[in-house]
Every structure is written in structure tokens, then in C-alpha cells.
Amino acid sequence: MILSDSAKLQISQTATRYPKVRSAILPALHVAYEEHGYLSDQMYEEIAQVLGVKFIEVAEAASFYTMFPKAKRGKYLIQVCRNISCALLGSHHLTTYLLDKLNVGLGEITADGLFTVVEAECLGSCTTAPMMQVNAHYYENLTVEKVDRLIEEFRSQK
């Protein structure tokens, strides 16, 4: 058992809100992700059991979305948009800069456990490109200096 009893309870309660239990798979995945910061086959299995759906339905849905990673991530998940508007305004350069600065590879966790950098498809904020999302927040009109400041801020907050 990986999921806590309270997580399971929350999942089964969520399920009652939908006419079809299948629809509760995504909220359930969110609950599991929030509790552990990553997902695993074991968690899919437990979610499937709680909801009474097939394992494979959970696994398929989870694999479709980038926000349900199967590997642990840093405390701050930095998603740099790489699509056309951001790319034209130098997002690739920002990504490289971040990786060098943090001394980490794409998708890896920094030694202090604080950061993971990944690339994302268009996050719908093209007018303020280049941009990145850190956990649930957008940081826009980025420059190297702005990125430096942000990283310092995150570090100081721990």
C-alpha cells in the first residue's frame, strides 16, 4: 500500500461526483501526485481498485499527461515552454542556461533536491513569451537576469 488511507478516501469521495467512475481517474491521479510527487504502477493499481476500473485505464490516462510523471522530481518543477513564440524569443537558450546554472540534465533532479527542468509545449501564454511554469505559477517575459533572480528566490525559500 503506497497511497495513504486519507488519499484513498478522498479518491472514493471524488468518484461520487461523476456519473461515470472513469471520469474520476484524473482527479484521483492528482491526489496521488500531490501526496507523493510522482506516480507508479503500484499507485495506478491502487487507484484502479478504489475506483473499480481497470488498471490499464488508469495507466493509459496517466501516460497521456505530462503532469503525471513516473519519476520523482525536484521541489521546484521548472517547465520551459519550447513552442514557436517562446522559441523565437530564445527559450532554447534559457533552457541551456538553466541547465548549466543548476548543473543538471533535462528531467533530472539537482543534488540539493530542489530543481528539475523540463521542456513543455505551448502553455498558452505566447504574448508574454518567453515564459516558464514553476509548479503552479507562470513567470513571463523572461530574461537571463530574471531567471537568476527567481532561482535565488526559490533557493532562499527552500
Place this chain on the structure above:
Amino acid sequence: MSDFNITVNGQQVPVTKGQTVLQASLAAGIDIPVFCWHAQLVPVGACRICLVEIEKLPKLQVACATIASEGMIVHTDSPKTIKARQGVLEFILAHHPLDCPTCDKGGECDLQNLTFKYGLDYSRQHEPKHRVIVDANSTFDDLLIGPEIIRNQNRCIHCYRCTRIVDEIAFEDDLGAYQRGYHTEILPPPGREIRNLYSGNVVEYCPVGALTNDDWRYKVRVWLTKQTNVICPHCPDGCNLKLWTFHNKLFRATSNANENIDNGFLCDIGRYGYRYVASADRIKRPMVRRAGELVETGWEEALTFIKKQTDDIKSKLSGSGFFGFIGDIRTNEEIYAFQRLLRRVIGSNNIDHRFHRRRRLTPGEEVISRGIESDNAEYKDIENADVIIVLGSDLHSENPITSLRVKRAVKRHNAKVILLNPLPTPLGKRTATVEVIYKQGTAAVLLHSLIDAMVDLNQFDASAVKLSAADIADFRKANAAYSGVKGSEITGVDVSLVARVAEMLAAAQNVFILAGSYIERDPLRDSLHLAVANLQSFCKSARKIFLPPDSNSVGAAFLGAEPTVLPGRQSWAKKAVCEDLWHGPISDAPGKDTIGILEAIDEDEIECGFVFNADPVRLFPDGEYVRSVMEKLKLLVVIDSFMTDTARFADVILPLSTFAEIEGTRVNWEKRMQYSQRAIPPLHESKPGCQIIELLADRLGVRFNQPNPADVYQEMAKFLPTGAPTIYAGIGKDGFLIRSVAANKPGKLADLRFVAPAIDTEYRFFLLVGNADHHRGALTERNETLMKFTSEPFVGISEADATDLAVSDGDLVKVESKYGRVVGKAMILRDFPSRRVLLPENFGEMSTNVLMGRQDKIDLVRLAKM
């Protein structure tokens, strides 16, 4: 019948409300290309190739998922739609490898064909194609994802037909689509394979070469092959197959979709089953026993040998010194000709096709008068039922395609499925509404408790059933010992569960009862049939089918393979018809059934047997007895394709051609007679059954001049119901139903006189013999492909018993009865009730019949760890 019209390409097209633009157009003969759509699947609109122009709608619409509405004006071949198709193809091809020359789908690939028709000869994509690399050291990106299925992800066009077949049709979960966009991968769940009983369908319906089969790979090109339409010989479902041959070699079997029956799906047993045909173990030439050894010889020598030996026996014992067994997997023509050989030429009515059953034959007239035969019912009636009862059957393993119909009824209109079985079965997991497990041998009591519980309910509407209040009261009184708590004590089924099922039945408008092998094998089968008939009388409307054991059991019973009934189920009074057709007298000596034949051999009254594709030594439920009896025969002629356990006792063996090498007809459980073509000429020196029988008849004194099944059919047709086709050419794709006039009339209520099976303190386990997944009959054992799925026999036991005996999965255990013992590897079955052992039938290494006694009503064994 249509509700309104729409206009497609200027043509008026009738529409039934709810139909999609695609369905209506296809029905009117207007072709619209598709990839993801499939007639049996819910439309998903995933591929966009079916885009059409509908006037007044600003954008093109997918024909497959757009419901047609009145007044629609549709264009399927306007410049705009053609351009859209080109666009869709360009997108698909952007990441599709240029594999056609090495792809097995080439020549029958939807993508190849549509690209050829609509595609552009250039691409605007200059980036490298996305490739899913399986093995960095290989140029091929093939991945084995199940025992038989190979995936090449690069070719996949993300139509999701495969995953939808697994989910929607088969109710299984061993294939899914992970990730998204061009990263999408079709895969089984982590650590698993795709190996469900219907797995081969995903290959057949993949529109491209992303999923391929081992059998066909790199061996032959589709355009070089010839196809023949064949009826599957592996179970009484009667699915239609296409056999694909090249230079008289079989390369694969696919579905030959028949909406009456299979809806275009096959189980893996039917799909891969043909592979036993080319098995190296085939008997290749006739054999004769000389100085104790079976040695190969020629046909002429073998026939001369038979003639001489039979003359000797005949002069001593006359015709009654002979018997014949024939297997239910043979065609009607062979069965008819075989019983004619016995009755007319040899002069014996000792003939049976029930050589694997120990109960005495219930005479045909009695079966009819007591209302205990199957009703006239078809597959579509299963779908019309709101409650389906599966009684004493592992329907999934035994009747895979019937099982799909049950699933369809659940999917389409939420039919309730009630399983009443002596053990948990695969259907229980996802299909059943209720699964009831009764104690072995108590099914009849359970049915009576159900009836009693039903009558007690408020919902029970006596006026809707055709029984008088007095009948009901009498019946309840006479059977009071089987109701309520008393019944529950016998069956082991909780009273509340019985009540729940009774409620479902009382509320049901239309019940369909499928009774399977645990009923059919039961020595007390007839009383079980009566109990089913009783239950039927208490339902508002119900149909019952007693599923036959083999692919042509219905045909065999109909065409005279039982001692006391003549072809067409004619009574003896009609024998003049036969004598007239068969140019001479037939014996009046009453024929014996299987058990009677064996006893007569034992008493030296029978000395010679003709055994035609039957293996009593392996299957008669008293292994020791049948062996000792076979030993006593002076002459045993075995006509078979393989060295069966019975053939080892033979004095002469004649090599018999298999289903692919002969033409003929078969009758499935619906009583539908279908015609099966010949795919390849006889292999080795084997001969088709009708020809062998003609040779024997000729040699033994009567020439029928009917060496071909077509000739036999013409004569046999005289015994078929009026209106039946008289020649093969008259049998259409739907075949025809040989309905029984007597069926569908409820019989009289019959009291149950239940005698509890004696329990032996020493042999504490009930023995259940069943089918293993992907394994059916001795033929699958000669099939390397099917052996990949289930390769060895097992001893299935419950978790509790395993703990008791300190046995773990795979440990060797000994199963012992009063009569004999077998040894096998333990398989611990979850949710399996204790004090029961499940053994698969038909594995040579583990003959279950040595554990059985022919007099017994129930089989008891004990277990020990080795």
C-alpha cells in the same frame, strides 16, 4: 423501414434514425474511406480519413461519427473532401516508414491502398521521421508483445481499433495505448503480454502492418494466395473462417465475417487451430499390425486385410458382432455415410458418437416428448434477452464466440448475466452481474430453490406464466425439500443470493439459458435438463440451449450416429425409406450405445470395431475399463489423422484427411447447417472420410458410388427438413436452420428426485474436468502455436487446500481416486472453492479418465504432495 432520406453525391440514401452518415452511405453502396471505424466498435473519430462535406456546415465532418439527419446534403468526392483526405494521408505518412516492401500487410493495407488512391507523391516534411527503436542493434523495430503478436510501433496510425477490440468486444485489459501524439505506444500493461483468448483479432483488424502474426511473417505475399471459406471445426459455435493458402500450403486463418454468428471475430483456438493440419505427427500411410507391431503399408493391403478379418468375424457373429464410433468433429456427410456403412453394409446398429460419455443414451423420442432438448434459438436471441443465465459452463473457454455475444448484450443494453457454476469461471470477472457457485452435483437442487424463491416474490406474476395455481402448488409441495434453507444446505449457496437471482428472474421479460459442459458431462444430465425445463416454465419468456460438446454434435445426433434413430431423427418405423435409398435391407437388431457396446465387447459378443476420428481410450470416463475392453477386440480399425491413444490398440489404421482437406457441412449449436470448402488436397496418403467409407463399403460388398461429399449430401438431403437445399450450390452464406418441430414447447413440470452424492471420507475432493484457456481437444496439443499459450496440464486447487497440503504453485501433486492416479503441477486458483480439483481434459500426459468409474454419478479423488 427507413425513417428519412439524405442526399449523398446527388443520390437519395435511406436512413434509419440513429445511423451515421457513414453507415447510411455504406448501406447504399457509396464508399467512404475509413481507418479507425469498424462496424462492431463504437465510433471514435480518431483518424479523420472519413471527412466529408455536408452542405451548410462550415467545416468538413467525420462521416463515421456524424449522425445523419433529415435533409442533409453530403458530398463524399468533392474537391474539398479529396483535398482533406490527401491532407490526412500526408500527416499520417509524415512519420510512417517506407516499409511496404518488407511489411507483411503490403497488398492488403488500408494505408497503402488509400495512399495509392488519394495520396500525394511528395511530402512537405523534411525532418527525420519519428522512430520507436526497440533494439539499437537492429534495423527492425519489432517487438513481441504476446505469444503470437509482433508490434512495429512506427507503422501504427493510432486508430485504436486494437485497444478497442480488447476492451469493448473482449472485455479484456491486456492491451492499451500509452503516451500521446507520435509518442503513442500500443503495449500490454507493464510486465504482461497480450494473450487473451481473442488476441488474434487485433492483428486482423489493424488497418496497417503495425501488428502482425508470427505465422504469416515474411513467408508469403497476400496477392499470391488463394482463399477458401471454411467452418471452424473446434467448437459448436460454428464461426466462419477463411483459410489462406499458397501452393497448397496453409498460411493463416482469418475471419470470414458472418453477422449471424461471429460478427467477424474469432477466438485464438479457431484462428490458430488450423496449424495441426501440417503437424509432423500426422499418420501418413495406412498401417497394419504384423507380429504385434503396427507397420506402414499400402491402401490395397490394408483393405484386403480388413476384408479378410471381417469376413471371419461376420461368419461367426453376424453384424451384431461389430460396432462403430465416430467423432463429432466430422462432417455430416462423413457421419451419414459412416452410419450407413455400419447399418447397411456391416449389418450392425451399434453406433455412437457419445464415446466420451458414461450415461446411457436417452432415446430420441423421449428427449422430444419430455421437452429436454434445446429450443430453436439463434445468436441474436441472446442479444434480445435481458437476463442471460450461464449454467454449468465455462462459457469463455468452451464457447468463446457465444461468450462474446453475451458480452455484447451487456455492452449494448446492460443485459444481466447470472452465472450458476460449480467453480468460478473467467466470465465472472467482468461480465457477470452475479456469480453463484454451487456444490458439484447439486445444480438441479439450486434450480428448484430458485423456482421456489421466485414464486414467493411479489414481482412474480403467475398470470404471465402458463401454469395453473394448482400446478404451482403441487410442484412446490413435491419439491419442498429443495427450497429455502434446506436447499441451501444441499447446494451451499446462500439463501439471500438465491433470493437475489430469483428477483432478477421474476423481473425478466426475456431469459436466455445457456447450459454447458458441466451439465452435458453429468451422468445425471437428463434430470438436470428437466430442472432447466422446469425453470423455463416459471419464466415469462425463456429459451434454453443445451450447448453440445463438439463442433458437429448436433449434426451427428441428427444424421443417425446414435443406435436407435435413423438419419433425420426418423424412428425405426421409417426404415423402409432407408432400405429403399440404400439398395437393400438393414438389420432390425436393436443397436447398442457406448456403454452397451463396451459391455458387449467385454462379454465377447462384439469382436470388431470401426473407430472414426474418435478416442474413447483417452476420453471414456473409465480409463481402465475402456483399455481392458479395447484389448479384447479381435479387429480394431481406426480411421484417424493422428496416433491417438485408441489408435495404439488398432490392428489397422487408415490415414484420414483433416477439416482443411475435405468439403462438407456442419451444424452448430443454433442448429445452423453450414457448408465448408476444401482448402488443400489431402496431405500424405490420407483420404477424405467419404472416400474411405466408400472404399470400405465397396470392399465389404455394397457399392454406393458416392466417394464425394457432394454425392453423399444429395442423398442425405432427403432426410433434412423440407425446404433444405438439395445440393451444395443451394447453401448460401447464412446456411440454414434444421429447426426441431418439437422444441420451444415447455414440457410438463417434473418433480426432482435428488439423491445426494455419496461422500467418501477418504476421497474428499470433487473432481472437475474442464477446458484450459487456449486449449481444446487433443488437436490443440498438436498445435505448436496454441501450446505457446497453455503448454502443460495442471492441477487446479484452492488457496485453502494448497495451504492445508503445504503445496505451492508448480509443486508436483498426486491426484488419486479408487481407480487410478495422475500427477501434475499444482496451480493455485484464486477464489476457487476448497475441496475441489480442476483438471484440464485432453492433455496426453494427464488422462483424466483413469480417475473415473463408469458406474459413478460423481467423481471423487484425494490429493497429496509428491
